[in-house]
Structures are given as C-alpha cells and as structure tokens.
Amino acid sequence: MSKRAADKTVSAGLEFFSAWFCPYAQRAWIALEHHGLKYRKIEGLLPDAPGEDFKGYKKHPRLLELNPKGLVPTLAEDGMPPVYESSVCVEYIDEIAACCGERPSLMPGTPAERAALRLKVDWINKNLCSPFYQVLVRTSTEDREAALKMLQCSIDELEAWIKGPYFMGEQLTAADIAFIPWAYRILHCKILERFRGPAFALDLATRPKLAKWLDSVLATEAVKATLAEPEALCGTYKRYADNTALSKVDELPDESEEDEEVLVACLDRLADQAPRLSAEDLVASLCGLAMLGVRDDVATAALSEEVTQAIPMLACPELALLSWACGTLGLRSVPTMEAIAEESLRRIWQFGANDLIKLLCGFGSLGLRHRPFLEAVASAIDWSLQQLPLRGLVQAAWFLAVLASPEHKVMTSIANQMLMQLEHLSLAELAGVWVLSDLVFDMEG
Ligand SMILES: N[C@@H](CCC(=O)N[C@@H](CS)C(=O)NCC(=O)O)C(=O)O
Numbered sequence: 323m324s325k326r327a328a329d330k331t332v333s334a335g336l337e338f339f340s341a342w343f344c345p346y347a348q349r350a351w352i353a354l355e356h357h358g359l360k361y362r363k364i365e366g367l368l369p370d371a372p373g374e375d376f377k378g379y380k381k382h383p384r385l386l387e388l389n390p391k392g393l394v395p396t397l398a399e400d401g402m403p404p405v406y407e408s409s410v411c412v413e414y415i416d417e418i419a420a421c422c423g424e425r426p427s428l429m430p431g432t433p434a435e436r437a438a439l440r441l442k443v444d445w446i447n448k449n450l451c452s453p454f455y456q457v458l459v460r461t462s463t464e465d466r467e468a469a470l471k472m473l474q475c476s477i478d479e480l481e482a483w484i485k486g487p488y489f490m491g492e493q494l495t496a497a498d499i500a501f502i503p504w505a506y507r508i509l510h511c512k513i514l515e516r517f518r519g520p521a522f523a524l525d526l527a528t529r530p531k532l533a534k535w536l537d538s539v540l541a542t543e544a545v546k547a548t549l550a551e552p553e554a555l556c557g558t559y560k561r562y563a564d565n566t567a568l569s570k571v572d573e574l575p576d577e578s579e580e581d582e583e584v585l586v587a588c589l590d591r592l593a594d595q596a597p598r599l600s601a602e603d604l605v606a607s608l609c610g611l612a613m614l615g616v617r618d619d620v621a622t623a624a625l626s627e628e629v630t631q632a633i634p635m636l637a638c639p640e641l642a643l644l645s646w647a648c649g650t651l652g653l654r655s656v657p658t659m660e661a662i663a664e665e666s667l668r669r670i671w672q673f674g675a676n677d678l679i680k681l682l683c684g685f686g687s688l689g690l691r692h693r694p695f696l697e698a699v700a701s702a703i704d705w706s707l708q709q710l711p712l713r714g715l716v717q718a719a720w721f722l723a724v725l726a727s728p729e730h731k732v733m734t735s736i737a738n739q740m741l742m743q744l745e746h747l748s749l750a751e752l753a754g755v756w757v758l759s760d761l762v763f764d765m766e767g
Pocket residue numbers: 341343344345346347367379391392393394395406407408409569
C-alpha cells in the first residue's frame with residue numbers, strides 16, 4: 323500500500339478481498355489507491371494445488387461468508403452489507419471517499435455524464451474484456467480469430483473516442499479503470515501473442531491515442547501500485563490457454579450459470595461448515611438438497627457423516643425426514659441408515675402416522691431391508707392406519723411391497739382400509755397397488 327493510502331483514516335475497517343492476479347479486483351484496488359483510502363487487503367483465492375496441478379481455488383472462509391459466489395473483489399466494512407462486482411465496488415469506493423474530497427471523483431460530471439460513464443464501462447466489459455478471454459479459451463481457430471477481430475474493431479472504436487490523456491479528458495475515471503487491467507495484460511504483458519502467436523498482436527503504432535493513454539495510465543501512481551509482475555501474470559493465463567481452467571470468464575454472464583456458481587459455492591460451504599451445524603440444520607440441509615434434486619457427493623458425504631453422530635438427538639419428525647432425504651438423494655450410507663433404523667426402532671411408538679411413512683420411504687427408496695426395523699414400522703403403521711390419508715395408505719403398501727416385507731397382516735389391514743375408500747383411488751394408484759398385491763400375496767376380495 324502506498325504511504326498516501328496508509329495515512330488515510332476514512333474507512334479504518336475496510337476489508338478488501340482480492341487476488342493478486344485478478345483484473346476485476348485490480349479495478350477496485352486502483353480506485354482504493356486513487357482515493358488513498360485505508361484498507362486491509364486480503365488474498366481471497368488460494369490455488370488448490372501447486373503449479374500445473376491447479377484446478378480451482380480454495381476460498382477464504384470470510385470471503386464466502388460475505389459473498390456466496392466467493393468472487394473477488396469483495397469489500398466489507400464494519401457491519402455494513404458486503405459490496406461486490408468490480409464496477410459496483412469502484413463506484414462504492416468513490417462514494418465513501420467523497421467525504422474527504424481530496425482526490426477527484428472517478429464518476430465526475432452531471433447525472434447524464436455519469437450515466438454515459440456507466441454505459442462505457444458496460445461496453446468495455448462486453449467488447450474488450452470478453453473477447454480477450456475468448457481468444458484464450460476458445461478451442462477452434464475460427465472462434466479465436468473471430469474474437470480477435472472483435473477485439474481489434476473495439477480497440478479501433480476506443481481509439482476514436484479517447485480524449486486524452488485519459489479516456490474522458492484530464493481526469494482518471496471509472497471508464498479508464500474498467501479497461502486498465504486488461505490493457506495491461508493485452509498491450510503491455512502481450513498475453514495474447516504469447517499464447518496465440520504473433521498474428522494475435524495488437525498494433526499500437528496505428529493507434530496513437532491508445533498508445534499515449536497506456537503510457538499515461540501506467541505512469542499513474544494509483545495504477546502503478548497495483549501492477550503484477552508480467553511474467554507471473556502470464557503464468558496464470560496458461561491454464562486458460564490450455565483449456566484447463568474451470569472458469570467461464572469467456573462467456574457473457576448468463577443467469578443460469580450464475581445460479582450454478584451460487585449453488586457450487588453453497589455446496590462447498592455446506593461441506594465445509596457441516597461440523598458446525600446443529601442436528602436439525604444438518605437434516606434441513608439434506609432435505610434441501612433432496613428437494614432441489616442436487617446430488618453432490620462431497621456435501622452429502624460431509625453432512626451424512628455429521629448427522630449420523632447426531633441421530634440420537636433428533637426428534638421423531640426429523641428422524642423421519644432424514645430417512646426420506648437419504649432415500650431421495652440415493653444416499654446409501656450404511657452407518658447413517660443403520661443408525662436411523664436402530665434409533666427409530668427404540669422409539670417406534672412415538673412416531674406419528676405420516677412420519678412412519680416418511681421413515682419407511684427412505685428405506686423403500688434405497689431397497690434396504692432391515693428386518694426387525696421394518697417389522698416394527700409395519701406394526702406401528704397397522705396401529706395408526708385410521709390416521710393415514712389414502713395417499714399414505716398407498717405409499718405404505720407400495721414401500722412394504724417393494725421391501726418384500728412379509729407382514730401380510732399389515733398388508734391385509736392396509737388393503738381393507740383402502741377397500742373402504744376404493745372409489746377415491748386414481749387408476750394409476752389402483753393399478754400399482756394391484757400389481758404389488760399380486761407380487762406380495764393373494765389379496766382376498
Ligand atoms: N463480475 C465479477 C467477476 C469477478 C471474478 O470473476 N473474479 C474472479 C477472479 S479474476 C474470481 O473471483 N474467481 C473465483 C471463482 O471463479 O470462483 C466482477 O466484475 O467483479
């Protein structure tokens with residue numbers, strides 16, 4: 323951090339989650355340095371393996387707490403809601419610095435001029451940053467060349483509107499900051515040429531205003547403080563160029579991908595936090611995964627390991643839900659299901675009718691025939707048949723049949739109970755029960 327930055331006390335508690343190689347984080351970093359704010363810079367992303375074995379990041383737990391996507395930059399300040407997304411961070415930094423007013427705003431001018439600046443930032447994201455990644459990660463020559471063409475055209479367009487020395491004139495603005503990290507990578511570190519050959523060089527001789535702009539920004543103190551060493555930076559792009567990076571930075575943001583990223587981050591966090599969750603929250607998490615139809619081995623293994631220890635502490639409805647969730651997730655963890663069977667057997671008469679069905683459902687879905695447990699469940703169901711709706715009766719019959727439970731007495735009771743409500747059964751339910759009844763035993767009547 324520069325001396326100027328260290329001297330300021332505007333935001334003593336400002337935490338800045340960054341990554342040394344990240345161009346998005348660099349945007350926020352330049353804004354912090356420009357305004358000379360006091361902040362604590364924390365590396366939020368650590369490689370999960372050294373060198374060539376790198377596959378993804380281990381994320382700082384506090385970063386994940388603040389930003390469920392676990393992306394840098396993320397800013398956090400003494401009890402305030404966290405701030406993320408680089409362009410939002412730049413504007414936020416500019417606003418919190420406004421009170422000292424020593425350095426010019428990065429969003430100067432009238433509301434209309436500021437709106438124009440925001441549009442420029444958006445344009446830079448789509449027309450300069452995206453094609454940079456596309457040249458690197460696209461696998462076909464045509465796709466790479468098309469992305470290069472787009473980048474060249476956008477750079478020509480940029481050349482036409484640079485006022486000099488900065489994009490908008492005398493002052494550094496959020497629009498310059500939006501492009502500086504990529505300009506450094508493309509025009510100074512020459513990352514595209516390095517990985518894709520001399521045909522991918524971008525000629526500055528034919529773009530004199532851009533060349534001057536680059537000199538100006540790279541000589542600006544706030545920018546100089548944030549520049550990574552070119553060799554090290556190039557190294558981080560190797561995995562994009564080799565197509566081993568897990569990131570989807572080359573594609574324009576798409577909502578389903580964003581949802582997917584949130585889900586992946588939540589699952590990572592769930593697996594990580596499982597040892598700290600209460601017994602009820604462990605069950606709720608597994609139910610949530612079951613309802614979403616998410617089968618993530620790491621998260622479910624971590625949750626089921628923890629919940630197995632907590633089974634004696636669970637009330638009957640939670641035990642029943644746990645069985646249902648394990649069944650729905652196809653979680654055949656023997657210790658978990660055995661512990662559920664053992665604990666339920668001890669308390670079988672405390673279960674309500676509907677919970678008995680959920681309990682049975684887990685074992686039925688997994689095809690687990692824990693004999694004494696099943697016999698006890700069947701007897702308990704027999705006792706609470708009156709309380710079961712038709713649907714519950716059908717499910718009970720179905721699961722007992724699937725598990726080939728030899729409890730003919732219970733099946734007969736269920737059948738009799740159903741007979742009384744026969745006219746309410748759907749055709750599909752009737753057919754299903756009929757087939758099962760044939761398989762298990764000869765239903766009389
Ligand atoms: N749209 C975000 C993009 C930020 C971003 O993609 N940051 C990367 C590092 S350069 C990141 O945090 N990656 C972590 C991950 O992909 O999980 C912004 O403008 O801040």
